[in-house]
Amino acid sequence: MRRLPVYLVLDTSGSMTGEPIEAVKNGVQVLVSTLRQDPYALETAFLSVITFDSSAKQLVPLTELSMFQMPNIQASGPTALGEALSLLANRANSEVAKTTLEVKGDWKPLVFLMTDGEPTDNWQNGLAEFKKQKFGMVVACAAGQGANTSILKQITDVVVQLDTADSATIKAFFKWVSASVSTGSQKIEASGKEVTGLNELPPPPPEVNIVV
DSSP states (O other): OOOEEEEEEEEOSGGGTTHHHHHHHHHHHHHHHHHHTOHHHHHHEEEEEEEESSSEEEEEEEEEGGGOOOOOOOOOSOOOHHHHHHHHHHHHHHHSOOOOSSOOOOOOOEEEEEESSOOOSOHHHHHHHHHHSOOSOEEEEEESTTSOHHHHHHHOSEEEEESOOSHHHHHHHHHHHHHHHHHHHHHHHHHSOOOOSGGGSOOOOTTEEEEO
């Protein structure tokens, strides 16, 4: 079976303490329960959670939705975005099955990265590692006004910004992510093609602004 890997790369630095981090935890739970109700996603989507603060950690390796267990996410420390990109590249390289002459590998991963601030490490090194891997659709989300969208634009063309990092807005973002994963799963089932651009995803809700 060809899997659709979905990587959530989440900022858990100190500035996310309080309402934002609670909203992120809630958002991931909503995402998982929504996707579990979608037969296409349930069959093909596999989910991993990577967090970054003073260092980057993969809290959940690529796991099928029915087996996914919510990790303990807490906020503290600085913003090791570079390390997160490097870890993402490393995990995708080892977890995602490659296509060979004999066998079709997994679909290209969907990546949803969320940060509310400026990276505090050497993010260019991480970006170089990240660029070596083949990803499908990469969506970077700037949660609130403190996030640096020009850095996110160097990671991916698809950057969205939330006006605030409050619970309603973050929840709206995660709902859109689940709708996007559902669309990706359905497209694979229907046409055997991957989602490649923002225009193929469901339109984002009003809380989620596309950064041009």
